[in-house]
Amino acid sequence: MNISLFLSMTAEACPDRQALTCDGKTYTYGQLFNAAKAAAVTFRESGCEYVALLDTSSPAIPITLFGAALAGIPYVPLNYRLAREQLDELFARIDPAYLVVDGEIADQWSKSARSCVTRQQFLSDTLSASEMAFEASEDPSAIAVQLFTSGTTGAPKAAILRNEHLVSYILGSIEFMSADEDDATLVSVPPYHIAGISAIMSSIYACRRIVQLPNFSPEEWISLCTGEAVTNVFVVPTMLTRIVQYIDESGMDVSHLGRLDAIAYGGGKMPLPVIESALADFPEVAFTNAYGLTETSSTITVLSPEDHRTAMASNDPGVRARLGSVGRPLPAVEIEIRDEDGQPLKPNVPGEIFVRGPQVSGEYRERSAILADGWFPTRDAGHLDEEGYLFLSGRADDVIVRGGENISPAEIEDLLMANPAVVDCAAVAMPSEEWGEAVALAIQIRDGAELDEDQIRLTIREKLRSSRVPEVIRFVDELPYNETGKLLRRVVKEWFS
């Protein structure tokens, strides 16, 4: 069992079909598979123990990913936006590595890895290699991918995904060659993000042509959607927010944006007003919300297009609320909500989200976080409703404990975000002599809108309760996010400490 199977099967079934388009150039499954085999030979001969990629989106992604898998060497895509010092620390943890790096920055990094090649050279060598055979190593427990977590709370952890986890995920969620020949998916998430890895694997297994967008901007996204006749996209919440904003400001009619018929979103909590605007902007498009973690090989729950339509059309507040949920677990995945003592909780009671299933690795280089009973504690907080729809409320560590009462930041944030005057906000814990912790609020108000501290406090007191009223409110120009759209609560917390 080896993830290279996804590419070897498509190359066997339809070698001449278009697999990937980047910068106007298109490659077939046959070309990519042969290049991956050539890369595998190079990786093996180098004696490296890791294959690292430091680059934006390019055809080198599938070639390095599947080349490393064929050779049985862990693949480690790195975040090119990290500072020198941070990247040096990561390189020290993957020595000896074979590094493929964007030519424009190659000079700075050529000494960081045992072997180093520019992406441009690597593509030219592997894509021109003559036809060859290569037998993949078939160890299901071999590490296929190692991803450093974003480290929003501390030093990055090295999450590992074995062949068996990724193969379980893909086979459990995608049907082989299920895409139509003229379908295309726009991949705008970076290669070092789990969503970037799963996008490559699932699109290739479904035989859906990949269109790469290396640097996201709403203009470029819309232009590629139209120009490349894109049918499917995946976006993180910040991308969808920017797309919706751009559409609203430019007044363009996108109800028929090329051939776009499916938008999947995930990778963070989507503000309800954004998804409502997006549903209005794209009435013909099927929306899917996905929730997953690096440690779970990507998606574990799905809110289907049908769920979106039912929720939008319903007058039942419980059903309508599901528009803000992340849906129900995939068939092979189990979800449970537990309290602090590890006891399972009833529907609608918030606690920590636990997950179990064959795609769940829950493992880091240093240790496995899987409990003796096989469940993985996600450290995400949330609840399930009576029909098993999962609602997220933030990280378990983000819960504000005020005088023994647990307050989820999401309660306060969701309420305020529904006010059109509010662009963005974050509720965090601040130290309090009286309560242990109290609520602090950072809020960004729309230009020209008026909303003062008293009005904010009154709204929260009336709609929630007095314990949720912030002790301190700070008006800000913007909130801090990392490059994949994760709010840096740690930074917001520091403002109030």
Place this chain on the structure above:
Amino acid sequence: MSNIKPGQKLASSVCSTEVMVIKAPTAGLLCCGGVEMVAAGSEPASGEKDDALMGGCQIGKRYVNEDQSLEVLCVKAGEGSLSVDGAALTIKEANKIPSTD
């Protein structure tokens, strides 16, 4: 005799079929065209193909036994059909999950 282990890749002894074992019971003899399958890359097993068991295997389809304790993925198509301990495998129903990537 048993030749099934999760994660293993097996090749037909009578045609081009190759499968990957996804899920397997503790023991069982997986055959293609009526002849036992062997680890991919090794010598085919001896035996005459059974013409009644040459319905074919389709690449990308998952095949299961009756209680679904055995599941294999066809990774290379061929003319033989699959059976375990004499019982034919059937195609597992397709996933109907919307694409999330």
